Every structure is written in structure tokens, then in C-alpha cells.
Amino acid sequence: MKYDLFKNFFIHVLLILCILIIVFPLYIAIVASTHTAEALLNAPLPLLPGSEGLNNYTILLTKGAEVTGGQPLLPMLYNSFKLAMIVSLGKIFVSILSAFAFVYFKFPLRKFFFWLVFATLMLPIEVRILPTFQVVSTLGLMNSFSALCLPLIASATATFLFRQFFLTIPYALADAARMDGATPWRFFKDIILPLSRMNIVALFIIMFIYGWNQYLWPIVALTDSEMSTILIGISQLMSVADQIPQWNFVMGSAILAMLIPVVIIISLEKWFEKGLVR
Amino acid sequence: MATLELRNVTKKFKSDIVLDDINLEIAKGELGVLVGPSGCGKSTLLRMIAGLEPITSGDIKLNNKVINKKEPKDRDIAMVFQNYALYPHMTVFENMAYGLRIQKYKKAEILKRVDKAAEILELSSYLYKTPGELSGGQRQRVAMGRAIVRQPAVFLFDEPLSNLDSHLKVQMRREIKRLHRELGVTILYVTHDQTEAMTLAEKLIVFNKGRIEQISSPIGIYENPASIFVGSFIGYPSMNFLKGKIKNNKFVISDNELLDVNAETSNSVEDVVIGFRPENIYLNNDDYINENSLKLKVDEIELLGSDVLIYTNVEGVLENNKIILRMHKLLDLKYQDIISVNIPKKHIHIFDTNTGKSI
Numbered sequence: 241m242k243y244d245l246f247k248n249f250f251i252h253v254l255l256i257l258c259i260l261i262i263v264f265p266l267y268i269a270i271v272a273s274t275h276t277a278e279a280l281l282n283a284p285l286p287l288l289p290g291s292e293g294l295n296n297y298t299i300l301l302t303k304g305a306e307v308t309g310g311q312p313l314l315p316m317l318y319n320s321f322k323l324a325m326i327v328s329l330g331k332i333f334v335s336i337l338s339a340f341a342f343v344y345f346k347f348p349l350r351k352f353f354f355w356l357v358f359a360t361l362m363l364p365i366e367v368r369i370l371p372t373f374q375v376v377s378t379l380g381l382m383n384s385f386s387a388l389c390l391p392l393i394a395s396a397t398a399t400f401l402f403r404q405f406f407l408t409i410p411y412a413l414a415d416a417a418r419m420d421g422a423t424p425w426r427f428f429k430d431i432i433l434p435l436s437r438m439n440i441v442a443l444f445i446i447m448f449i450y451g452w453n454q455y456l457w458p459i460v461a462l463t464d465s466e467m468s469t470i471l472i473g474i475s476q477l478m479s480v481a482d483q484i485p486q487w488n489f490v491m492g493s494a495i496l497a498m499l500i501p502v503v504i505i506i507s508l509e510k511w512f513e514k515g516l517v518r
Numbered sequence: 519m520a521t522l523e524l525r526n527v528t529k530k531f532k533s534d535i536v537l538d539d540i541n542l543e544i545a546k547g548e549l550g551v552l553v554g555p556s557g558c559g560k561s562t563l564l565r566m567i568a569g570l571e572p573i574t575s576g577d578i579k580l581n582n583k584v585i586n587k588k589e590p591k592d593r594d595i596a597m598v599f600q601n602y603a604l605y606p607h608m609t610v611f612e613n614m615a616y617g618l619r620i621q622k623y624k625k626a627e628i629l630k631r632v633d634k635a636a637e638i639l640e641l642s643s644y645l646y647k648t649p650g651e652l653s654g655g656q657r658q659r660v661a662m663g664r665a666i667v668r669q670p671a672v673f674l675f676d677e678p679l680s681n682l683d684s685h686l687k688v689q690m691r692r693e694i695k696r697l698h699r700e701l702g703v704t705i706l707y708v709t710h711d712q713t714e715a716m717t718l719a720e721k722l723i724v725f726n727k728g729r730i731e732q733i734s735s736p737i738g739i740y741e742n743p744a745s746i747f748v749g750s751f752i753g754y755p756s757m758n759f760l761k762g763k764i765k766n767n768k769f770v771i772s773d774n775e776l777l778d779v780n781a782e783t784s785n786s787v788e789d790v791v792i793g794f795r796p797e798n799i800y801l802n803n804d805d806y807i808n809e810n811s812l813k814l815k816v817d818e819i820e821l822l823g824s825d826v827l828i829y830t831n832v833e834g835v836l837e838n839n840k841i842i843l844r845m846h847k848l849l850d851l852k853y854q855d856i857i858s859v860n861i862p863k864k865h866i867h868i869f870d871t872n873t874g875k876s877i
Contacts, residue, residue, distance in 0.1 A: 412603035415570050416664075420617035421591030430616070434607045 273297070273492035280487045296492050311465060313473055313493055320452055320469040321500055323388055327451035328444050330393035335443075336436065339402030340428055344414055354403075361396040365457060373460055387461045392454065398443055405439050406432065441511035449501050470497045521546040521704045522567070522672050527576035529562060529728075536562055537728045540576070544672070544721065549698050549705045553715035554725030555751070560708045563725075564674050567706065568597045580671055591621070596665035597674040601681065602657045604649040604664075610636075611645040614663045628667075635666040638697070655686045662697070675707040679714060691717060712752050716740070724748050743867060746874040749793045755827060757793045758841045761871065764790050769866075771835050778810050779866050789871040796827070796844035798865035802858040810863060814841060816855045821848065830857070 268285075274293035275286055304311040341347070342354050365372075372391045381387040409432070417427040455471045462468060474493045478485050505512070522544040529537040536559045544550040552560045565571040567578055569590035577584050585593050604613050611632055618628045636642045639659040649657055658678060665673055675694070679687045691714060698705055709715050715722055716736045724731040724739060724747075732744040743749035749757040762771035769777040769792055779792060802811055814830035817840075826848055832839040833856060843859065851857065868877045 410601055410603060412599045412601050413605065415565075415568075415597075416599060416603035416605075417616075418570060418590045419568060419595075419597050420664075421589075421620045422616075426620065431605055431607075 269491040269494055272487055273489075273495055275488055277484075277486040277488050281484065292488065296488050297496075300489055300492050300496065311468075311473060311476065313470065313496060315466070316468055316470045316473040317496060317500065319467055320471070320497075322385075323454065323458070323469060324448045324451035324500075326389045327392045327454075328447035330389065331395040331398050331447045332440055332443055334393055335395045335398035336402050336433075336440070338399050339406055340432060342399070342403050343406040344424065344427075357396050357399055359396075360394075361400060365392075369456065369460060372457075376461065382461065383463050383467075385467060388458055388467070391461075392451065392457065395447070398447065401443065402436065402439065405436060409435060438511060441508055445505055445508055445512050448504055452497075452501055473497075521548075521581060522706060523577075523579040523582075524563075524567070525577040525579065527563070527566065527578060528574050529559070529566060529571070530574045535728060537566075540730060542723060542730065542733070544704060544706055546704055547702050548720050549695075549707065549718060550721040550723060551707045551709060551715045551719035552723045552725055553709055553712055553719075553751075556710050558725050559728040560710075560725045561676055564597070564676050564706065564708050567672075568595055568674055569593050570597075591617075594671045595674060596668045596670040596672075597676065598658075598661045598665050598678045600677045602649070602661040604657060604660055606649055609646050609648055610641060610652070610660050610663075613649065613660055614667050617664065617668055631667040631669070632663070635663040638666065638700070639663050654682050655690060658682065658690055659693070662694075666697075666701070671704065673703055673705045675705065677709055678707075679709070680711070687714070694718065712754065716752065722752075724751065726751070742876070743793070744876050746791055746793065746869045749867065749869075753795060755796050755842045755844065757795050757867075758799075759791050759793045759838075759869075760832070760835075760841075761789075761791050761838045763788055764868070771832075774834055776812060776832070776835075777861060777866065778863055779868060780863050790877065791869045791871050791874075793867045793869060794861050794865050796842045799841070799843045799859050799861050801845070801849070802860055809860065811858055811860045814843075814857050814859060816851050816853060816857060818853075819851060828857075 268287075271286060271289050272280055273296055275290035276292050279286055279290060300312075301314045302312050304313065338357070342350065376382060376387045376391060381390070413431060414427060417431055422430065453471065454469070455475075458469050458472060462472075470493070474490065474497060477490045477493055480486075522542075524540050524542040527537060527540040528535065540563060542550075552563065554560045562571060566573045569585070569588060573586060578586055580594060605616065608616065614632045614635060615628050618631065623631075632645070633642070636645055639662060641656065641659055641663060644652060644656060644660075649660065652660065661678070678694075679690050682690060694705075694707075695718060697703070707718060709718075719736050721733065722736045722739050723733045726747050732739055732748050734742070739748060739752055743752065743757070746759065750759070760769070760771065760776075762769055762776070764770065764779060765775075767778060767780070768775045769779050769790075777792070813833040815833050816828060816830050818829040820827040820829070824846070826845045828843040828845060828849075828851065830841050830843060832841060869875060870877055
């Protein structure tokens with residue numbers, strides 16, 4: 241009993257410490273977003289919430305901070321959400337179908353194509369950004385929402401993960417479905433899709449955050465500020481020329497940018513865990 | 519008339535011949551069992567009959583119609599898979615009904631058929647559980663139910679019992695026999711387990727290296743194996759084999775005249791293998807010596823309960839001299855004891871050493 245008590249105590253101290261390390265910056269951000277810009281520039285830094293919170297957020301969402309030319313964040317949040325949704329759903333759609341083809345169909349050069357897809361796993365966006373830019377601009381898509389989404393939709397990672405999952409499904413199921421008279425499409429719809437729902441949810445979350453956090457490509461692909469995303473918004477707030485950044489607004493926008501992914505994760509958490517474990 | 523008929527069926531993977539010129543008939547209502555060691559091509563043959571694997575040449579006929587090119591669903595054949603292949607996210611009912619639903623049967627008809635199959639298989643109270651909640655034996659029954667509801671002309675079973683423990687195996691074996699008896703269906707059953715094959719089969723087909731070694735009734739195969747392979751594969755413990763020559767109706771190992779045999783073909787056949795079953799060896803009484811006697815040295819004794827296995831070596835022979843005896847009572851024997859036994863001529867089978875075939 242005594243030993244257990246000691247162990248529990250030790251574990252809890254450790255956990256609380258870890259939580260503090262993670263939560264403290266977050267707390268500072270929230271506190272900072274509730275003060276005036278001046279209050280944040282004077283030492284000591286306030287550690288308790290101020291009274292300007294509501295005002296700060298209203299300005300951020302509807303009018304935007306004046307120093308950056310008054311860009312409201314609400315449309316940016318919407319743009320980011322749209323981007324992340326389209327990218328993650330698009331990725332799942334494209335990759336589950338290609339993985340299905342790789343696992344259940346025999347076609348010439350199947351191995352070659354799989355390795356081709358697999359090889360792109362090793363190339364991060366930054367490496368292929370120039371060729372991508374070239375292709376998109378040749379297609380005349382620059383500065384459009386398609387330009388933003390399309391290059392991000394192809395996903396080697398998701399294709400690979402779905403393929404690995406399909407390989408764990410006994411192939412006899414495909415045989416049984418054929419004996420039952422199911423067409424490949426019915427087999428996909430009735431058997432593969434329900435069996436992969438956990439993986440779909442897990443991938444959706446990962447890919448949603450990936451889409452939400454896109455920064456480099458939107459900056460390259462967009463010039464029109466109407467389409468800019470929340471991450472671009474934050475960076476604009478931070479890097480104002482000849483001015484001291486208004487930290488209350490910077491922190492406030494960071495909190496706002498965090499909110500939607502957090503809501504997505506919490507609402508899908510149960511599925512997500514199952515999807516990763518199974 | 520044969521329900522299922524295979525004519526010169528051959529399968530090649532690139533240049534490898536997996537199945538070589540298979541000819542086989544299964545009559546209506548017959549239970550045929552394909553038995554052979556793993557990797558001999560028997561499962562491939564079953565998949566070819568089901569339509570899951572294309573055939574290289576030859577014909578597969580069902581009720582006298584060639585079905586080579588037909589899709590699996592149009593073949594009027596159902597298959598029970600080794601790992602059951604149940605859809606894990608569907609209930610037992612949905613699993614059984616899935617095929618019928620795809621074929622667009624009416625709801626009432628689906629319900630009727632599934633209910634009936636569930637009743638036969640004693641699954642009625644499990645209809646709304648998923649396969650994950652069932653035991654191995656129950657899953658196996660669901661897999662059979664899925665085949666039964668389609669009311670096919672032929673059932674194919676691909677090693678359906680190999681994932682069950684030995685107790686359940688025996689139980690399910692009887693269940694399959696009962697099903698066959700009650701429904702009167704035509705079955706082709708594949709297994710590598712010779713006991714399963716012997717107990718189930720009406721027609722036994724012994725398979726080896728992509729060829730049919732022998733087709734006969736189980737007892738016919740047991741008593742008259744057509745080759746060394748059949749003799750050694752069917753029956754446990756396996757048939758005893760001795761390598762030697764035949765001279766003047768006598769079996770000879772390096773000038774030792776050991777046994778009298780019925781060599782019908784000629785008086786002097788070089789290089790033969792003789793085979794006899796462990797239970798066809800009889801102990802000589804001390805009082806008189808039977809003909810066809812052999813002296814054996816005891817090596818090991820195994821008590822099986824109802825039977826005793828005695829591992830021995832033939833006295834005076836140095837190589838290939840191991841013989842197993844099966845006796846029904848425990849004898850007062852020790853290691854290195856010499857015993858005298860006789861083997862009746864009619865129980866000795868003679869095989870050609872080179873071809874392995876019975877002479």
C-alpha cells in the first residue's frame with residue numbers, strides 16, 4: 241500500500257509537471273489576448289486575465305487589426321476550414337480508391353506504380369514546390385481555390401496506410417464476396433468501406449490538421465488576400481513593417497487558429513483512438 | 519450422371535505445372551474428398567472449380583454444361599473457406615443473406631431461407647450477433663449456412679476444419695456428415711488430414727504433386743493403395759515399407775529370403791518395395807511357427823491406450839529395416855527383445871521402386 245501511494249504520488253507529480261510545461265504557454269497566450277497591446281509591452285508581463293478580451297476578439301474577427309490593413313479573421317478561418325476539409329476529404333477519397341486498386345486489382349506495372357507513389361512519400365512539399373508551382377501556373381489556376389487544394393490532395397501517405405490496412409483484411413473476404421456475386425464496387429461499398437471507417441476517421445483528423453497547418457503553399461499560390469488562410473493572417477500580424485507587433489492580437493489569432501482543430505479532435509477522439517489501435 | 523465433372527484440367531503458373539491432367543467425377547449427392555499433403559495443388563483445384571482461379575486447359579462441367587468461363591456467382595457453386603471468410607461487420611443473418619440480397623431475392627424468400635438454414639445449423643439464437651461474438655465452431659456453421667442458403671448444385675469445402683481444435687473437429691466432422699445426409703447435397707471437400715478424409719468420404723481422391731494418385735472408396739484405398747505414396751499417406755501409423763528384390767515369389771533383401779509374396783507378374787522382378795500395414799502383422803506363438811515369419815528386434819514401445827505401437831528393426835537387415843506393429847494388448851516386451859511375427863501374403867502389397875506404383 242505504502243509503495244503504491246509513493247508510486248502514485250511520483251507519477252502524479254510527473255504528469256502535472258508535463259501538463260504545466262504544455263499548458264503554460266497556452267495560458268500565457270490566452271492571458272495576453274485579454275490585455276491591451278501597451279500592457280504587454282511593459283514589464284512585468286501580466287499573468288492574470290485582463291479586461292480587454294471581448295474587445296480584442298471582436299476587433300480581430302470582424303474588422304482586423306488596423307496595423308495590418310484591417311483584415312478580419314473570420315473569413316480567413318472560413319477559408320482555412322474549407323481548405324482543410326477539402327484537402328482531407330479529397331485525400332481520403334483519392335487514396336482509398338487507389339489503395340483499393342493496388343490491393344485488389346491486377347493491372348500491368350502495378351508494382352511500378354505503387355513504388356512510384358511510395359517514392360513521393362519521401363518528398364516533402366517544400367521539395368516539389370517549384371515544379372508544382374510551374375504546373376499550376378501553366379494550367380492557369382494561380383490565385384484560385386483549386387490551385388490551393390488540388391496539389392495538396394494527392395497523398396502517398398494515406399494511400400500507403402490504406403493499402404497496409406487492406407492487406408490485413410483476409411483476401412478470402414474478396415473471394416467470398418465474389419462467390420456471393422458482389423461486383424468490385426459492391427465489395428468496396430459493402431465490405432471495405434465499413435471495415436475501414438476507423439482508419440478513415442483517424443486519417444481524416446491527421447489530414448485535417450495537415451491541411452489546416454498549410455502555410456508555404458498558400459503563400460506561394462495565393463496573391464489575393466480574400467482567399468488567405470488563418471496562418472497567413474497570423475504571420476501578417478506578427479511581421480508588420482516599422483511597428484511593434486501587437487501581441488494581444490497575435491496571441492488572440494493564435495488561439496482562434498487553434499480552436500477548430502481542437503474541436504475536430506475532441507469530437508472524433510473516440511473513433512480516432514480505435515482507429516490507431518486497431 | 520456426374521454432377522461435377524473435370525476433364526483433362528491443367529493449371530500452369532508460368533512454366534510450372536501445378537495441376538496435371540485432372541480427370542474426376544462427382545455424382546449427384548456424393549461426398550467426394552480430395553486429400554493430399556499441403557502444397558499439392560488441391561486448394562488450387564477447388565478454387566478453379568469455384569471460378570476464383572482461371573484454368574489453363576481442360577473442361578469443368580456442371581450438370582453436363584461447361585462452366586470454365588462463367589463468373590463464380592453464375593456457376594451454381596458455393597464454397598466454404600478455410601478461415602470462414604465471414605464479413606466481420608455484419609451479423610450472422612446479414613452474412614448469410616448477403617449473397618441472396620445481391621442476387622435480388624425477395625425479402626420474404628431471403629428470410630425463409632436464412633431461417634431454415636439457421637435452424638438446420640442450430641444458429642437461430644445467434645442470428646443477430648456478429649462473427650466476433652461467436653466461437654470457432656459457430657463461425658464455421660455460419661460459413662456453411664452462407665453456402666446452404668444459396669441452394670447450389672455443388673458445395674466446395676476448403677479445409678473447413680483446420681482451424682478448430684481436435685475435439686471440435688470431430689464434432690464438426692459429424693455435423694458435416696449429418697448435413698450431407700439430411701440435405702442430400704453434392705460435396706467436394708478438400709483436406710490434408712487423412713483421418714478426416716477417411717471418415718467423411720464416400721469417394722476418396724488422393725492427390726500428390728498436382729496429380730491424382732488414386733480414386734476409390736476409403737476402404738478400397740486403405741486396403742489396396744495404388745502407390746507407395748498412397749500407402750504411406752493414408753493410415754496412421756503409416757504403412758511399413760521394405761526395399762528389396764523378388765526372386766521366385768520370395769522377397770529378398772541382400773540374399774536374405776525373408777517373406778513369401780504373391781508376385782503375379784513374373785518370377786523375378788528386380789527392385790521392389792513391399793508394404794504392409796502395422797495391424798496386419800501377427801505374433802507367432804511359441805508352440806508352432808507360422809509360414810511367412812520374420813524376426814524383429816524391439817526398439818521402442820508406445821502405449822496409446824486401446825492400442826500398443828511397437829517400433830522394431832528387422833533382424834539381419836542393416837538398412838531400411840524399420841517396422842511398426844500395432845497390437846491390441848500390452849505385451850511383456852523389453853528393449854532389444856527378439857520377436858517372431860508373421861505377415862499373411864494377402865496383406866503384402868508390392869510396388870515398383872522406380873515408379874512407386876503398385877505391381
